[in-house]
Amino acid sequence: MSETEGYDLVVIGSGPGGYVAAIRAAQLGLKTACVEKRETLGGTCLNIGCIPSKALLFSSERFHEAGHGLARHGIKVAGVELDLPAMMAQKDSVVTANTSGVAYLFKKHKIDWIKGTARIAAPGLVEVALKQGGQQQVKTRHILIATGSESTPLPGIAIDEQRIISSTGGLSLPSVPKHLVVIGGGYIGLELGSVWRRLGSEVTVVEFLDRILPGMDGEVSKVMERLLRKQGIAFKLGTKVTAAVPSEAGVTLTLEPAKGGASETLAVDVVLVAVGRRPHVEGLGLEAVGVALDERGRVKTDGHYATNIPGIHAIGDAIAGPMLAHKAEDEGIALAEILAGQAGHVNYDAIPGVVYTWPEAASVGQTEEQLKEANIAYKVGKFPFSANGRARAMAMTDGFVKILADQATDRILGAHVVGPEAGDLIAELVLGMEFSAAAEDIARTCHAHPTLNEAIKEAALAVDGRAIHI
Numbered sequence: 063m064s065e066t067e068g069y070d071l072v073v074i075g076s077g078p079g080g081y082v083a084a085i086r087a088a089q090l091g092l093k094t095a096c097v098e099k100r101e102t103l104g105g106t107c108l109n110i111g112c113i114p115s116k117a118l119l120f121s122s123e124r125f126h127e128a129g130h131g132l133a134r135h136g137i138k139v140a141g142v143e144l145d146l147p148a149m150m151a152q153k154d155s156v157v158t159a160n161t162s163g164v165a166y167l168f169k170k171h172k173i174d175w176i177k178g179t180a181r182i183a184a185p186g187l188v189e190v191a192l193k194q195g196g197q198q199q200v201k202t203r204h205i206l207i208a209t210g211s212e213s214t215p216l217p218g219i220a221i222d223e224q225r226i227i228s229s230t231g232g233l234s235l236p237s238v239p240k241h242l243v244v245i246g247g248g249y250i251g252l253e254l255g256s257v258w259r260r261l262g263s264e265v266t267v268v269e270f271l272d273r274i275l276p277g278m279d280g281e282v283s284k285v286m287e288r289l290l291r292k293q294g295i296a297f298k299l300g301t302k303v304t305a306a307v308p309s310e311a312g313v314t315l316t317l318e319p320a321k322g323g324a325s326e327t328l329a330v331d332v333v334l335v336a337v338g339r340r341p342h343v344e345g346l347g348l349e350a351v352g353v354a355l356d357e358r359g360r361v362k363t364d365g366h367y368a369t370n371i372p373g374i375h376a377i378g379d380a381i382a383g384p385m386l387a388h389k390a391e392d393e394g395i396a397l398a399e400i401l402a403g404q405a406g407h408v409n410y411d412a413i414p415g416v417v418y419t420w421p422e423a424a425s426v427g428q429t430e431e432q433l434k435e436a437n438i439a440y441k442v443g444k445f446p447f448s449a450n451g452r453a454r455a456m457a458m459t460d461g462f463v464k465i466l467a468d469q470a471t472d473r474i475l476g477a478h479v480v481g482p483e484a485g486d487l488i489a490e491l492v493l494g495m496e497f498s499a500a501a502e503d504i505a506r507t508c509h510a511h512p513t514l515n516e517a518i519k520e521a522a523l524a525v526d527g528r529a530i531h532i
C-alpha cells in the first residue's frame with residue numbers, strides 16, 4: 063500500500079460537481095486531488111448523460127429536418143439516408159473532446175487525477191483501489207463526496223443493455239429498433255424517445271402517472287404531450303409495466319392500468335427503462351465512518367454541504383435537490399469557496415430545468431400548481447410563439463412563454479417556456495429571478511428585433527395585460 067502526502071481536498075468523483083469543485087478549489091490555492099473510477103473524467107454528464115444525449119438530439123434533429131423540414135423553405139433534398147455508425151462516431155468524438163478537455167483543465171490547475179475506486183477509511187483518509195492494481199492511502203484535510211447517481215432499476219425488470227436498456231444503452235444502440243418502448247415520461251425518456259423516433263422507430267412512452275414531465279408546470283406537460291404526439295410518439299399514461307420478458311425476437315411487456323385492472327401484453331423490440339436516478343454512494347464506506355443518509359439514500363448535508371462528520375462534504379446528485387449538472391457545478395463552486403473561507407452560495411429558487419426535445423421545454427422557479435398549493439396570489443403573462451415574427455420566419459411557431467409574477471409585488475416567481483431554443487431563452491428569466499426582477503423590469507428592457515426573446519418581453523408585458531403583438 064502506498065501513501066500520498068496530504069492534500070487540502072480530495073474529491074471523489076469527477077462529474078460536473080466534482081471536477082468543477084476541484085478546479086475552483088485549485089484556483090483558490092487548495093492542494094487538490096480527484097479520484098475517478100471511470101476511464102475518463104467528466105462523470106455521468108460528459109460520458110453517458112447530458113453531452114452524448116445532446117449530441118444525438120442535435121444530429122437526429124438534422125436528419126429529421128433534412129428528410130421532412132426543408133421543403134417548406136423551398137429546399138428539395140432527395141435521398142436522405144441514415145448512417146447510424148457515423149452519427150454514433152460523431153457523438154463519441156464530442157464526448158472525447160469534452161472528457162479530454164477536463165483532463166487538460168486538471169493538468170492546467172495541477173490537480174492530481176487518481177485513477178481508481180475510492181473508499182473513505184476515516185475522516186481525513188481516503189483509500190483508493192487503483193485501476194493499475196494495488197491500493198493507495200491518501201491523506202487530506204477535506205473529503206468531498208461527488209459520486210453522483212445511477213439509473214433506478216425497475217423491480218423485476220433486468221437491464222441487459224441489449225433488449226432491455228438503461229439510458230446508457232439508449233445512447234449507443236447498434237441499429238434503429240422497429241418498436242421502442244420507453245418506461246418513464248420524464249426528461250431522459252422523452253429526449254431519448256425523440257432521438258429514436260426521428261431516426262425511424264415507432265416509440266411508445268409508458269408512464270405510471272397520468273401526465274408526462276411530472277414536476278413541470280401542468281400546462282407545459284399538456285402542450286409537450288400534444289406536440290410529441292404530433293411527432294408520432296404514442297403515450298400510455300396512468301399505466302404500469304409489471305413484467306418484461308426478453309427473447310431472441312424482442313421483449314414481451316405486461317402492462318396494467320396504474321389504478322389496477324385488466325393487464326395487456328405488448329411485443330416490442332427494445333425497452334428503455336428511464337424511471338429516474340438514485341444516489342450512487344455504495345462502497346464508499348459511509349456507514350462505517352458514520353455519514354448519515356436521508357430517507358431516499360442521499361447524503362445528508364447542511365447549508366454548507368457539510369455532512370454530520372467533520373471534514374466530509376457532499377454535493378451534486380449524491381445529495382438532495384434536482385439531479386442536474388448545473389446544480390452540481392454550482393454546488394461544487396460554492397463548496398470550494400466555503401472551504402477557502404469565502405461565502406459560497408447557491409440560490410435554489412433560480413435553478414433552470416430544460417427538456418431538450420423538439421420543441422424544448424424550460425422552466426425556472428415555481429409552477430402554477432405550486433403557487434396554488436402555497437396559496438400565493440399570482441398574475442400570469444403568456445405569449446405564444448405563433449405571434450413572434452422570428453419564430454414565424456423560422457417556421458417554428460409551436461409553444462409559448464408563461465411568466466408567473468407575484469400579485470402584489472410583481473416579482474417573478476416562476477417562468478415556463480415551450481418553444482424553439484427554450485433552454486437558452488430561459489436564461490434571461492433565471493437572471494431576472496437572481497436579481498429579484500419584477501415582470502415590469504423585463505417588460506421595460508429593450509429586446510432586439512426580430513428575436514425569439516421578444517416573446518419573453520411580450521409575456522412580461524402580458525402579466526399586466528399590455529402585450530403589444532397579441
Ligand SMILES: Cc1cc2nc3c(=O)[nH]c(=O)nc-3n(C[C@H](O)[C@H](O)[C@H](O)COP(=O)(O)OP(=O)(O)OC[C@H]3O[C@@H](n4cnc5c(N)ncnc54)[C@H](O)[C@@H]3O)c2cc1C
Pocket residue numbers: 074075076077078079080081097098099100104105106107108110111112113115178179180181208209210211229230250342345346377378379380385386387388389390418
Ligand atoms: C441520459 C442523461 C441525460 C442527462 N442530461 C442532462 C442535461 O441535459 N442537463 C442536466 O443538467 N443534467 C442532465 N443529466 C443529469 C446529469 O448527468 C447529472 O445531474 C450530473 O452528472 C450529476 O453530476 P455529479 O457530479 O453529481 O455526478 P456524476 O456526473 O454522476 O459523476 C459522479 C462520478 O463519480 C464517480 N464515482 C462514483 N463512485 C466513485 C468511487 N467510489 N470512487 C471513484 N469515483 C467514483 C463515477 O464514476 C462518476 O464518474 C442527464 C443524465 C442522464 C443519465
